Amino acid sequence: MAKNGLKVKNEEPALRLIPKSLEYLDKTDEERIEYIKKERFIVYPSAKKILDKLEELLIEPKKTRMPCLLIVGDSNNGKTSIVKKFYKSHMPTDGIETDAVPVIIVQAPPRPDVAMFYDAILDEILIPFRKSDSLSRKESEITYYFQKLGTKMLIVDEIHNILSGSVARQKEFMNALKNLNNRLLMPIVLVGIKEALNATNTDFQISSRFKPMYLKRWNFNGEYRGLLKSIEKILPLKKESGLPDDNKLAEYILESSEGLLGEIIELLNLSAIIAIGGGKEKITMEDLKKTGYVMPSLRRSINDLEAV
Ligand SMILES: Nc1ncnc2c1ncn2[C@@H]1O[C@H](COP(=O)(O)OP(=O)(O)OP(=O)(O)O)[C@@H](O)[C@H]1O
Ligand SMILES: [Mg+2]
Incomplete structure (x- = not known):
C-alpha cells in the first residue's frame, strides 16, 4: 500500500516491536491498554x-x-x-x-x-x-x-x-x-x-x-521520525501504523502536540487505545481525530475562559 508516495513495509510484528511489546500482542485488550499507559523512558538524542x-x-x-x-x-x-x-x-x-x-x-x-x-x-x-x-x-x-x-x-x-x-x-x-x-x-x-x-x-x-x-520542542526532522519509530515499537498493536513514513500523520501529531514530548506520547497512547478498542489495530488519522485532542495552547486559553 502506498501512502504519500511512500511504501508502508508492513513488517512482521517480531521485526517492528520490542520483545516486551511483542509478548503483549497475545494478551487481552485490557492488558494491552494497561501496558500502553505505563510510564517508560525512550532514549532520544537530546x-x-x-x-x-x-x-x-x-x-x-x-x-x-x-x-x-x-x-x-x-x-x-x-x-x-x-x-x-x-x-x-x-x-x-x-x-x-x-x-x-x-x-x-x-x-x-x-x-x-x-x-x-x-x-x-x-x-x-x-x-x-x-x-x-x-x-x-x-x-x-x-x-x-x-x-x-x-x-x-x-x-x-x-x-x-x-x-x-x-x-x-x-x-x-x-x-x-x-x-x-x-x-x-x-x-x-x-x-x-x-x-x-x-x-x-x-x-x-x-x-x-x-x-x-x-x-527544545520537537521539529519535523529525522529525530522526530526516529521518536515516532521508537514509540511505534512500543505500542502493542497487531498492525503497522507506519507513523514515521506517513507525512500526513506525522505532521498532524506534531501540530496537535505543539512539539511537546508529553503531548506526543499522550496523543499516541490515546489513539492506540482507540485502535485496540475499534479493532483496527493501527493508528489512523481517524483515530487521532477521535481522541478529541485539544492543542495545549488552546487548552490553556479554554481554561482561562472558564476561570473568568
Ligand atoms: N524519554 C521519555 N520517554 C517516554 N515518555 C516521556 C519521556 N520524557 C517525557 N515523557 C512523557 O512526557 C511527560 C512529561 O514529561 P516531564 O514531566 O519529564 O516534563 P517536564 O519537562 O519536566 O515538564 P514540567 O516543566 O511541566 O515539569 C511524562 O509524564 C511522560 O509521560
Ligand atoms: Mg518537570
Missing part, C-alpha cells in the same frame, strides 16, 4: 546528550569551582523524566546493602525560601530535624549527611518556582545554592522552564557557573 553530560559531571574530580548545569525547556517536554532516569540509574541496586545515595533530587520550594529548601533536602534523605533549627545548623547537617551518604550530585527541579519572590530573595536563594556548591564540592543541577534563566542571571558569578542546556 535526552542522551543531557544524560551523558550528567554522567560527566558525576565523575568530575572535586575542585574549588565545581561546574554546574541548568536544564531548561518548555513544560511537559521531558526534563524531569531525564533527571529521574539518571537518578534511577545511580540508585543502589536492590538487594545490595548500602546506604549510598550518589544522586539526590529535590523540588525547589514554592518561593525563594532557603529554610524551606534545606528542609526539602533533609526530608529527602530522611534526616529528622526541627523546622526551627537555624540555617547554619541545617547546612551543617546537609554537609555531614551528604558526605556520609557519598552524595555526588544535587539536582533541584522546578527552579523557576523561586521567581515568585522578590529579586532580593531570589538572589539570596541563588547565593545559598552557590555556597552549597562551594561547601559540598559537588555539581548542582537546576531544572526548569526557560524563565529559570532569569533566576540564574541574578549575578555573573552564578550565571557563569550554571551552564544552560536546552531541551
Whole structure:
C-alpha cells in the first residue's frame, strides 16, 4: 500500500516491536491498554546528550569551582523524566546493602525560601530535624549527611518556582545554592522552564557557573521520525501504523502536540487505545481525530475562559 508516495513495509510484528511489546500482542485488550499507559523512558538524542553530560559531571574530580548545569525547556517536554532516569540509574541496586545515595533530587520550594529548601533536602534523605533549627545548623547537617551518604550530585527541579519572590530573595536563594556548591564540592543541577534563566542571571558569578542546556520542542526532522519509530515499537498493536513514513500523520501529531514530548506520547497512547478498542489495530488519522485532542495552547486559553 502506498501512502504519500511512500511504501508502508508492513513488517512482521517480531521485526517492528520490542520483545516486551511483542509478548503483549497475545494478551487481552485490557492488558494491552494497561501496558500502553505505563510510564517508560525512550532514549532520544537530546535526552542522551543531557544524560551523558550528567554522567560527566558525576565523575568530575572535586575542585574549588565545581561546574554546574541548568536544564531548561518548555513544560511537559521531558526534563524531569531525564533527571529521574539518571537518578534511577545511580540508585543502589536492590538487594545490595548500602546506604549510598550518589544522586539526590529535590523540588525547589514554592518561593525563594532557603529554610524551606534545606528542609526539602533533609526530608529527602530522611534526616529528622526541627523546622526551627537555624540555617547554619541545617547546612551543617546537609554537609555531614551528604558526605556520609557519598552524595555526588544535587539536582533541584522546578527552579523557576523561586521567581515568585522578590529579586532580593531570589538572589539570596541563588547565593545559598552557590555556597552549597562551594561547601559540598559537588555539581548542582537546576531544572526548569526557560524563565529559570532569569533566576540564574541574578549575578555573573552564578550565571557563569550554571551552564544552560536546552531541551527544545520537537521539529519535523529525522529525530522526530526516529521518536515516532521508537514509540511505534512500543505500542502493542497487531498492525503497522507506519507513523514515521506517513507525512500526513506525522505532521498532524506534531501540530496537535505543539512539539511537546508529553503531548506526543499522550496523543499516541490515546489513539492506540482507540485502535485496540475499534479493532483496527493501527493508528489512523481517524483515530487521532477521535481522541478529541485539544492543542495545549488552546487548552490553556479554554481554561482561562472558564476561570473568568
Ligand atoms: N524519554 C521519555 N520517554 C517516554 N515518555 C516521556 C519521556 N520524557 C517525557 N515523557 C512523557 O512526557 C511527560 C512529561 O514529561 P516531564 O514531566 O519529564 O516534563 P517536564 O519537562 O519536566 O515538564 P514540567 O516543566 O511541566 O515539569 C511524562 O509524564 C511522560 O509521560
Ligand atoms: Mg518537570
